Amino acid sequence: MSVKSLLAGVAACLLIAQPTVANDAVTEREDRMKTLGSEAKTMASMVKGRSAFDADQFSFSAESMADAMEGMLDLFPAGSHGGDSAAKAKIWDNWEDFSAKNQAAVNAIAGLMNAADEGNEKAIKKAFGMVGKSCSGCHKKYRIKRD
Amino acid sequence: MSGGVALATDFGTFYPPNITPDNVHGIGFWSQTEFNHAMRHGISPDGDPYYPSFPYTSYTRMTDADLGDLKAYLDSLPAIGKATPEHDLGFPFNLRYGLHLWQWLNFTPETFLPNSHQSAAWNRGAYIVTGPGHCGECHSPRTLTMAMDTGVHLQGNEAGPDGEQVPGIDMSKRNQPWLLDDLLFAIQIGMTPDGDFFGGSMAEVVENTSQLTAADQHAIATYLANPEPPSNP
Numbered sequence: 001m002s003v004k005s006l007l008a009g010v011a012a013c014l015l016i017a018q019p020t021v022a023n024d025a026v027t028e029r030e031d032r033m034k035t036l037g038s039e040a041k042t043m044a045s046m047v048k049g050r051s052a053f054d055a056d057q058f059s060f061s062a063e064s065m066a067d068a069m070e071g072m073l074d075l076f077p078a079g080s081h082g083g084d085s086a087a088k089a090k091i092w093d094n095w096e097d098f099s100a101k102n103q104a105a106v107n108a109i110a111g112l113m114n115a116a117d118e119g120n121e122k123a124i125k126k127a128f129g130m131v132g133k134s135c136s137g138c139h140k141k142y143r144i145k146r147d
Numbered sequence: 148m149s150g151g152v153a154l155a156t157d158f159g160t161f162y163p164p165n166i167t168p169d170n171v172h173g174i175g176f177w178s179q180t181e182f183n184h185a186m187r188h189g190i191s192p193d194g195d196p197y198y199p200s201f202p203y204t205s206y207t208r209m210t211d212a213d214l215g216d217l218k219a220y221l222d223s224l225p226a227i228g229k230a231t232p233e234h235d236l237g238f239p240f241n242l243r244y245g246l247h248l249w250q251w252l253n254f255t256p257e258t259f260l261p262n263s264h265q266s267a268a269w270n271r272g273a274y275i276v277t278g279p280g281h282c283g284e285c286h287s288p289r290t291l292t293m294a295m296d297t298g299v300h301l302q303g304n305e306a307g308p309d310g311e312q313v314p315g316i317d318m319s320k321r322n323q324p325w326l327l328d329d330l331l332f333a334i335q336i337g338m339t340p341d342g343d344f345f346g347g348s349m350a351e352v353v354e355n356t357s358q359l360t361a362a363d364q365h366a367i368a369t370y371l372a373n374p375e376p377p378s379n380p
Contacts, residue, residue: 041342048328086346132336135344136353139337145311145347 022080026087029075035068040132047125058116058124065109065131073102086144094141101138108134182218183211262375268362272370275363276301280356285313285348301374311347319373330368334359 039061045051046058076098081087091098108131115127261270276282277300286301303315318324325333325340332338337345337353345353356364 037342037344039342040338040344041340044332044338044342048332129336132332132338132344133357136337136350139344139346140350140354143346143350145345145349 022077023083025075025077025080026083026085029072030085032068032072032075036065036135039065039068040135043128047128053121055116055119055121055124058128059113062109062112062116062131066106066113069102069106069109073099088142088144091142098138098142101134101142104137105131105134177218179215179218183214266369268366268369269373271363272366272368273374275359275367276370276374280367282316282352285311286316301371313349316371317374318371324372327365327368327372330371331364334364334367 042051043058043061046053076087076091078092079089081089081091108127112124112127112131115123262273265273283301286304288302288304301315301317302320304313306312315321318330329340332340333345334353334356336357337350339345344350356367359367
């Protein structure tokens with residue numbers, strides 16, 4: 001193997017390695033988002049009265065959401081949009097705002113955890129609505145439509 | 148009205164951009180005729196068409212009296228010489244798909260023909276969806292002339308705004324229709340039955356629908372569960 005083709009191979013690896021890191025982040029954040037979605041679905045079905053109201057389930061779901069949100073911002077490395085990702089490029093032009101929207105969700109989830117611990121059904125449903133708004137608040141600006 | 152000043156309506160409180168009578172930054176120089184013409188036909192006082200993003204196809208349902216009331220109301224506001232933020236286009240361009248202010252005012256739907264076979268909630272929903280809510284602007288396919296194709300009302304649009312493919316929302320046409328409370332969640336907090344949340348322009352729409360009264364949200368959901376083309380009530 002000539003030095004030249006070896007170098008070409010290394011260069012190709014570098015080229016491939018770059019997007020792979022981003023791809024991992026995209027996959028990971030999409031998985032985390034799916035967790036958020038599935039917990040939201042579980043809770044919504046209680047709010048809609050399709051399953052029995054259970055404050056403990058809210059606690060559990062909210063905690064799972066809080067875990068999924070842990071370090072979320074790190075999963076949005078600059079420029080990791082396009083391809084299969086539904087993230088909008090403007091995330092990185094508005095990083096401060098994006099971070100604030102992330103924090104708003106973290107706070108709303110913490111609020112839901114508190115309400116769930118206190119066990120008041122009305123307060124829990126309200127807190128769940130706030131969480132939903134925080135999800136929408138970020139998707140509105142930074143996520144393209146679902147496919 | 149110049150941004151940041153709240154306007155309380157039956158549909159909630161809004162913080163609209165500058166549509167005060169200010170002559171420079173507002174719409175003070177508009178005559179009633181120009182105003183009506185812009186609203187109904189999508190033609191600005193300069194003769195520029197707002198077409199196609201301006202949803203005048205829905206606004207034509209507004210009566211002269213409604214438009215007169217609206218203009219009088221806007222004119223009664225103190226003029227504020229403040230530009231709208233840069234990313235906002237001037238009025239009424241900034242009423243992107245009309246979802247910012249006045250169409251949410253509780254106009255009397257005089258041009259709307261109620262269907263006597265349907266409930267009051269259904270009729271109210273039909274009015275909001277086909278009139279001031281103009282959901283069909285995105286959710287109905289458009290013919291070549293960009294008029295809304297009422298024959299396939301609310302059945303989705305391959306080429307929506309910003310190149311978005313917009314799903315159909317006529318639940319009577321679906322194998323697995325969303326139930327009433329699914330629809331309510333969608334317009335209240337932007338949530339889908341599978342726990343996902345809208346992105347794209349629908350998330351902006353939810354900013355407004357989330358502010359409607361519970362009765363009006365219920366009316367929209369009731370109508371979407373089984374709508375009919377507005378031309379065929």
